[in-house]
Amino acid sequence: MRSVGVVVEYNPFHNGHLYHIQSAKQLSQSDITIAVMSGNFLQRGEPALVSKWARTKMALHAGVDIVIELPYAFAVQQAEAFAFGSVYILDALKCNGICFGSESGDVNHFVSTYTFLEQHRDSYEHYIRTFIKEGVSYPTALAKAFDKLQPDKDMIDLSKPNNILGYHYYAAAKRLHSLLDFYTVKRKNAEYHDQDFSNATIASATSIRKALQQNGNLSDVEPYLPKSTTSELESYHANYGQFHDWEVYWPLLQYQLFSHNETSLREIYEVEEGIENRLLRAAKSATSFEAFMQIIKTKRYTWTRLQRMCVHILTNTPKSSIHSLGETPSYARLLGMSEAGRVYLNQIKKEIEIPLVSKVSAFDNEMIQLDVKATNVYATGLNEPYKSKLLKQEFAQPPVYLKERGLNKIM
Amino acid sequence: MRSVGVVVEYNPFHNGHLYHIQSAKQLSQSDITIAVMSGNFLQRGEPALVSKWARTKMALHAGVDIVIELPYAFAVQQAEAFAFGSVYILDALKCNGICFGSESGDVNHFVSTYTFLEQHRDSYEHYIRTFIKEGVSYPTALAKAFDKLQPDKDMIDLSKPNNILGYHYYAAAKRLHSLLDFYTVKRKNAEYHDQDFSNATIASATSIRKALQQNGNLSDVEPYLPKSTTSELESYHANYGQFHDWEVYWPLLQYQLFSHNETSLREIYEVEEGIENRLLRAAKSATSFEAFMQIIKTKRYTWTRLQRMCVHILTNTPKSSIHSLGETPSYARLLGMSEAGRVYLNQIKKEIEIPLVSKVSAFDNEMIQLDVKATNVYATGLNEPYKSKLLKQEFAQPPVYLKERGLNKIM
Numbered sequence: 081m082r083s084v085g086v087v088v089e090y091n092p093f094h095n096g097h098l099y100h101i102q103s104a105k106q107l108s109q110s111d112i113t114i115a116v117m118s119g120n121f122l123q124r125g126e127p128a129l130v131s132k133w134a135r136t137k138m139a140l141h142a143g144v145d146i147v148i149e150l151p152y153a154f155a156v157q158q159a160e161a162f163a164f165g166s167v168y169i170l171d172a173l174k175c176n177g178i179c180f181g182s183e184s185g186d187v188n189h190f191v192s193t194y195t196f197l198e199q200h201r202d203s204y205e206h207y208i209r210t211f212i213k214e215g216v217s218y219p220t221a222l223a224k225a226f227d228k229l230q231p232d233k234d235m236i237d238l239s240k241p242n243n244i245l246g247y248h249y250y251a252a253a254k255r256l257h258s259l260l261d262f263y264t265v266k267r268k269n270a271e272y273h274d275q276d277f278s279n280a281t282i283a284s285a286t287s288i289r290k291a292l293q294q295n296g297n298l299s300d301v302e303p304y305l306p307k308s309t310t311s312e313l314e315s316y317h318a319n320y321g322q323f324h325d326w327e328v329y330w331p332l333l334q335y336q337l338f339s340h341n342e343t344s345l346r347e348i349y350e351v352e353e354g355i356e357n358r359l360l361r362a363a364k365s366a367t368s369f370e371a372f373m374q375i376i377k378t379k380r381y382t383w384t385r386l387q388r389m390c391v392h393i394l395t396n397t398p399k400s401s402i403h404s405l406g407e408t409p410s411y412a413r414l415l416g417m418s419e420a421g422r423v424y425l426n427q428i429k430k431e432i433e434i435p436l437v438s439k440v441s442a443f444d445n446e447m448i449q450l451d452v453k454a455t456n457v458y459a460t461g462l463n464e465p466y467k468s469k470l471l472k473q474e475f476a477q478p479p480v481y482l483k484e485r486g487l488n489k490i491m
Numbered sequence: 492m493r494s495v496g497v498v499v500e501y502n503p504f505h506n507g508h509l510y511h512i513q514s515a516k517q518l519s520q521s522d523i524t525i526a527v528m529s530g531n532f533l534q535r536g537e538p539a540l541v542s543k544w545a546r547t548k549m550a551l552h553a554g555v556d557i558v559i560e561l562p563y564a565f566a567v568q569q570a571e572a573f574a575f576g577s578v579y580i581l582d583a584l585k586c587n588g589i590c591f592g593s594e595s596g597d598v599n600h601f602v603s604t605y606t607f608l609e610q611h612r613d614s615y616e617h618y619i620r621t622f623i624k625e626g627v628s629y630p631t632a633l634a635k636a637f638d639k640l641q642p643d644k645d646m647i648d649l650s651k652p653n654n655i656l657g658y659h660y661y662a663a664a665k666r667l668h669s670l671l672d673f674y675t676v677k678r679k680n681a682e683y684h685d686q687d688f689s690n691a692t693i694a695s696a697t698s699i700r701k702a703l704q705q706n707g708n709l710s711d712v713e714p715y716l717p718k719s720t721t722s723e724l725e726s727y728h729a730n731y732g733q734f735h736d737w738e739v740y741w742p743l744l745q746y747q748l749f750s751h752n753e754t755s756l757r758e759i760y761e762v763e764e765g766i767e768n769r770l771l772r773a774a775k776s777a778t779s780f781e782a783f784m785q786i787i788k789t790k791r792y793t794w795t796r797l798q799r800m801c802v803h804i805l806t807n808t809p810k811s812s813i814h815s816l817g818e819t820p821s822y823a824r825l826l827g828m829s830e831a832g833r834v835y836l837n838q839i840k841k842e843i844e845i846p847l848v849s850k851v852s853a854f855d856n857e858m859i860q861l862d863v864k865a866t867n868v869y870a871t872g873l874n875e876p877y878k879s880k881l882l883k884q885e886f887a888q889p890p891v892y893l894k895e896r897g898l899n900k901i902m
Binding site for chain 1: 742743745746747749750751752755775778805806807809812860864867868871875876878879882
């Protein structure tokens with residue numbers, strides 16, 4: 081069986097994602113699709129709209145065959161670490177290829193960009209340091225440094241978020257000496273950050289979340305979602321009383337900040353020297369997460385970097401607990417599979433070099449403890465009885481198994 | 492001016508407290524009364540029903556002249572440290588005497604008990620260790636060890652909570668070579684832990700809180716409270732939307748536990764080796780503070796000791812941040828004063844050896860940071876806009892000044 085890997089967040093799964101996985105299968109001529117998906121907290125430093133279990137069901141119904149959780153230690157990270165962890169897992173699961181959405185749309189441009197940057201690595205890094213010193217954010221420094229090197233026309237625009245991720249997927253594969261084939265699909269219609277709907281049936285996840293959070297009304301976003309997503313969102317809202325966003329966690333984040341002082345805050349992962357005092361002061365005056373972010377933002381840090389910092393504070397994740405981990409994911413946690421996915425896993429299970437974890441209670445290491453903690457904290461945003469329900473799910477829920485697709489039946 | 496000190500929590504101020512301060516003044520022939528009062532978290536490991544500011548007003552209206560906050564580092568502590576911090580502050584404020592309520596009622600019995608225990612210190616400590624090894628709680632071990640020494644009849648019963656405190660006040664004064672005169676008032680009618688009302692107008696604070704929390708109705712408890720307490724409670728409820736109890740903080744405590752692992756939890760003050768795993772497991776299944784306590788309680792730890800442990804977890808106070816403090820209070824934070832109190836403070840201000848702090852923003856040290864943190868965490872239990880109001884008060888509120896008593900007027 082040929083398999084293709086995708087790296088996803090599905091927050092929530094929409095028609096653009098559907099187009100992506102269908103193209104991935106077609107381009108790579110694969111039988112099955114394997115998704116590595118962030119858990120309850122996402123790469124951009126946000127709580128997911130709905131839990132990883134609900135997002136797994138959306139993925140399976142829409143055509144994904146295997147969903148693996150990207151460990152927290154790799155998910156809530158800048159592009160390089162996020163991409164490295166994801167590619168490592170896809171490679172470990174014997175994927176034949178990887179397919180990602182990009183603004184570029186031409187996989188050769190990623191190859192030439194990578195080769196070019198490897199050739200100019202010293203000057204590239206020199207330029208990056210120079211721009212950082214000028215006080216711009218890290219991604220801006222990367223893009224400006226790249227520009228300085230006067231890249232050819234057949235190279236990607238490294239200021240675009242999906243190009244950046246794609247570049248890092250390729251770089252990770254090189255680093256791992258992986259034999260993954262690379263495919264890319266040009267992103268259709270929706271720009272990553274678009275907040276308004278176009279007439280098309282594809283809209284960005286950001287705009288979908290925004291509409292949901294403003295109106296709480298699924299009918300406005302239905303045209304942009306597969307039916308299975310709509311019904312999963314409806315059922316989640318009915319079962320857990322609400323969707324998740326940063327404002328739900330603001331009282332907890334504020335409380336966590338109050339329970340720190342400058343010294344202990346500096347021990348948290350991604351909290352850089354100098355910002356801790358700013359965070360503590362802002363916590364005292366802000367009355368919402370949005371207000372808090374407006375107070376702490378600076379030119380030096382991107383919004384997403386600050387949000388990731390906030391997630392690590394919310395989960396109370398110290399630098400030491402990330403630094404003590406190995407450099408690669410030490411397990412592949414199975415969140416769900418289709419019948420084809422089950423057959424595939426049976427075929428490869430003897431070849432996989434990292435444990436495939438179906439039950440978190442049967443596996444324990446430092447890295448997965450961070451995932452469990454993140455899930456516990458994610459649940460704590462809810463009121464009872466929803467909180468207890470979500471807490472129990474983490475330990476009681478076996479991987480979601482979808483026997484037949486199209487019947488909306490999950491066994 | 493002659494002054495008498497009292498060590499209090501006023502949770503809330505009731506008729507028994509009124510009797511206590513009136514007796515204190517009379518017995519000691521004093522002009523003014525100085526209260527050292529716990530802040531927002533109390534010696535028995537509980538959040539105060541209402542904030543320290545509201546309790547300060549109750550105290551001033553009822554006849555106390557100066558209210559000083561006992562620092563968190565001494566307030567949320569077992570009897571010995573609590574008593575030592577309190578007596579230290581009263582001594583520093585040049586009090587002439589101290590008057591406490593006790594089950595015994597005879598100050599000479601405290602003196603003879605102290606002398607007796609000093610004489611038998613070695614065997615006393617030997618017996619304590621023996622009983623601790625048998626698995627009983629520390630207070631039980633103390634009482635049993637004392638019994639083993641076959642004390643005379645003119646000694647106090649060291650199994651009674653107020654006798655224990657009184658004993659430690661006296662021991663602290665001895666340790667400090669203080670010249671404080673000692674007075675004690677026999678507690679009237681209400682046993683410390685009584686939860687039911689008697690016909691008298693004195694009821695324990697515990698029974699008053701219980702009635703308030705069950706019915707939220709002040710009329711049931713009015714007979715047991717000075718009018719000024721009733722009106723202060725009414726106004727607090729109107730201004731902050733609720734009273735405080737452990738259940739208000741349960742979601743935060745649970746969240747704080749989730750954000751720890753065994754190693755980091757062991758660093759919290761009073762978390763003893765071996766209990767951390769028990770706490771973490773209980774946090775996952777409990778849906779209320781009461782349920783949590785029922786799961787974690789053991790014969791080895793008293794309920795109040797476990798509650799104090801929970802307060803230190805809630806405020807995320809590590810062992811290191813208590814151990815790095817000096818052994819004595821390093822300031823006296825003034826919460827409120829009457830006109831007579833103001834005159835007294837003016838008279839003694841040149842003799843006081845520790846800073847008298849009126850504005851927390853103008854004074855900063857490690858010890859007072861714990862008080863500020865405790866107040867921030869205390870406020871975090873409330874919803875907006877009450878939370879912001881209470882947070883601001885800590886920095887904006889000057890000491891309460893009561894110019895005239897009986898007019899219910901606070902300027």
